[in-house]
Amino acid sequence: xxxxxxxxxxxxxxxxxxxxxxxxxxxxxxxxxxxxxxxxxxxxxxxxxxxxxxxxxxxxxxxxxxxxxxxxxxxxxxxxxxxxxxxxxxxxxxxxxxxxxxxxxxxxxxxxxxxxxxxxxxxxxxxxxxxxxxxxxxxxxxxxxxxxxxxxxxxxxxxxxxxxxxxxxxxxxxxxxxxxxxxxxxxxxxxxxxxxxxxxxxxxxxxxxxxxxxxxxxxxxxxxxxxxxxxxxxxxxxxxxxxxxxxxxxxxxxxxxxxxxxxxxxxxxxxxxxxxxxxxxxxxxxxxxx
Amino acid sequence: xxxxxxxxxxxxxxxxxxxxxxxxxxxxxxxxxxxxxxxxxxxxxxxxxxxxxxxxxxxxxxxxxxxxxxxxxxxxxxxxxxxxxxxxxxxxxxxxxxxxxxxxxxxxxxxxxxxxxxxxxxxxxxxxxxxxxxxxxxxxxxxxxxxxxxxxxxxxxxxxxxxxxxxxxxxxxxxxxxxxxxxxxxxxxxxxxxxxxxxxxxxxxxxxxxxxxxxxxxxxxxxxxxxxxxxxxxxxxxxxxxxxxxxxxxxxxxxxxxxxxxxxxxxxxxxxxxx
Numbered sequence: 001x002x003x004x005x006x007x008x009x010x011x012x013x014x015x016x017x018x019x020x021x022x023x024x025x026x027x028x029x030x031x032x033x034x035x036x037x038x039x040x041x042x043x044x045x046x047x048x049x050x051x052x053x054x055x056x057x058x059x060x061x062x063x064x065x066x067x068x069x070x071x072x073x074x075x076x077x078x079x080x081x082x083x084x085x086x087x088x089x090x091x092x093x094x095x096x097x098x099x100x101x102x103x104x105x106x107x108x109x110x111x112x113x114x115x116x117x118x119x120x121x122x123x124x125x126x127x128x129x130x131x132x133x134x135x136x137x138x139x140x141x142x143x144x145x146x147x148x149x150x151x152x153x154x155x156x157x158x159x160x161x162x163x164x165x166x167x168x169x170x171x172x173x174x175x176x177x178x179x180x181x182x183x184x185x186x187x188x189x190x191x192x193x194x195x196x197x198x199x200x201x202x203x204x205x206x207x208x209x210x211x212x213x214x215x216x217x218x219x220x221x222x223x224x225x226x227x228x229x230x231x232x233x234x235x236x237x238x239x240x241x242x243x244x245x246x247x248x249x250x251x252x253x254x255x256x257x258x259x260x261x262x263x264x265x266x267x268x269x270x271x272x273x274x275x276x277x278x279x280x281x282x283x284x285x286x287x288x289x290x
Numbered sequence: 291x292x293x294x295x296x297x298x299x300x301x302x303x304x305x306x307x308x309x310x311x312x313x314x315x316x317x318x319x320x321x322x323x324x325x326x327x328x329x330x331x332x333x334x335x336x337x338x339x340x341x342x343x344x345x346x347x348x349x350x351x352x353x354x355x356x357x358x359x360x361x362x363x364x365x366x367x368x369x370x371x372x373x374x375x376x377x378x379x380x381x382x383x384x385x386x387x388x389x390x391x392x393x394x395x396x397x398x399x400x401x402x403x404x405x406x407x408x409x410x411x412x413x414x415x416x417x418x419x420x421x422x423x424x425x426x427x428x429x430x431x432x433x434x435x436x437x438x439x440x441x442x443x444x445x446x447x448x449x450x451x452x453x454x455x456x457x458x459x460x461x462x463x464x465x466x467x468x469x470x471x472x473x474x475x476x477x478x479x480x481x482x483x484x485x486x487x488x489x490x491x492x493x494x495x496x497x498x499x500x501x502x503x504x505x506x507x508x509x510x511x512x513x514x515x516x517x518x519x520x521x522x523x524x525x526x527x528x529x530x531x532x533x534x535x536x537x538x539x540x541x542x543x544x545x546x547x548x549x550x551x552x553x554x555x556x557x558x559x560x561x562x563x564x565x
Contacts, residue, residue: 020376027435034413118496133318136335171559227498269409
């Protein structure tokens with residue numbers, strides 16, 4: 001009887017799993033592999049003939065495409081800056097607000113709020129803040145030209161990203177802090193440890209897994225950043241804030257080079273795959289050593 | 291009443307200041323959205339001399355707000371509905387059946403989570419256009435494909451906490467596969483379903499690049515992010531018309547956040563711990 005029932009579950013396996021997998025294949029996996037093929041061709045996306053050119057696109061991207069190099073450097077620099085600043089501020093928030101009083105809960109909600117609004121709307125909102133509101137406030141903000149100089153544009157994007165993400169990583173740190181056994185702190189207090197010592201010697205070592213998670217979340221987000229930059233600076237001035245994601249988009253859909261765009265997309269995939277591999281390695285190591 | 295310790299007072303003062311700074315962009319956008327153009331340019335920090343809602347009227351008309359609002363709802367409901375419906379059923383079988391095919395499917399779902407969207411988008415446009423999917427309904431279906439890995443991952447993990455005995459006792463009570471799933475198992479997944487609906491809705495509702503590639507050829511298909519973007523393309527610094535649109539674009543999100551605040555905070559915290 002039970003044998004028969006188990007067989008029933010097996011028989012329906014295809015019925016339940018096939019359709020979503022087919023959709024996933026058609027729109028995700030298959031295009032991903034077609035992209036690999038496109039990267040070996042020259043094609044504008046419209047014309048009937050697709051010319052096979054071998055590895056020429058890749059060579060051109062590395063040798064002649066200065067914009068791509070600028071984008072790569074920008075993306076890595078920005079990702080590093082974002083990881084450090086979002087996590088420092090998020091950790092600071094968590095230390096301030098991890099006790100669940102009413103006041104703290106209200107503040108947590110306020111700090112997380114920017115995170116639910118999408119990159120494109122935030123980009124336009126902050127374009128107004130930088131262009132009109134800050135100069136109107138005056139003082140040190142009076143004569144800053146946020147979008148005219150590469151450095152300033154970089155910081156403008158960083159400020160918005162930190163504003164958007166710090167509350168989010170705060171939640172992860174708080175969840176991690178609140179899972180620490182309260183007895184540890186009691187024991188430390190009896191031994192006369194100051195609250196600073198309690199933080200450095202108990203809290204910090206025990207929230208290391210939260211560090212790893214938060215850093216890689218911010219890393220994944222900022223490395224692939226698109227909408228926020230698209231709306232805020234459009235990649236300017238002079239392409240200085242063009243992220244890799246934006247560079248690939250422009251190559252394919254603004255300049256109509258599907259072949260070169262696909263080669264860049266493959267290189268981008270390799271970067272992301274390496275970062276993901278590091279994440280897995282790093283997370284496993286940490287878990288063992290704890 | 292207990293006297294408040296001075297350091298406590300300092301804490302309140304400092305954190306209140308922090309809240310004001312964090313919320314200030316919303317404040318500036320909101321107050322300026324009811325000012326005239328010259329007033330905005332003259333002093334964006336000042337309060338409005340008189341409140342004019344005509345900005346909103348003009349903005350709603352120019353961006354065709356009710357149409358793009360409807361499209362956003364359509365794409366989000368269709369997309370998330372399909373993810374939950376098909377994802378939960380598939381995850382059940384993938385969790386219970388440990389065959390080679392099952393493991394292969396699951397591993398490809400997980401591996402695909404690494405692939406950045408930019409490495410798929412160029413051929414995706416070609417494939418979607420060949421399959422006549424360049425419309426909101428098509429976009430909803432495409433989201434099933436992109437949302438399936440995370441949906442399956444979360445549901446399949448959750449099934450480890452749903453005892454297998456529940457499946458078997460349901461079967462013995464005469465349920466068929468379908469009624470067993472929908473009447474007995476699916477209600478058990480409620481917490482996870484809430485998390486999935488929240489995470490995926492935030493993503494789909496806010497998503498910009500995929501809708502841009504699929505829907506940009508027809509203004510009547512625009513979602514809210516697309517409408518706002520095209521508006522800024524045409525009226526570069528027309529802040530008097532643009533700000534009301536930004537406010538209207540944020541209202542659904544802020545409203546949803548304040549209503550379902552507890553669930554949303556829990557979901558995004560949980561997504562971090564699992565990711």
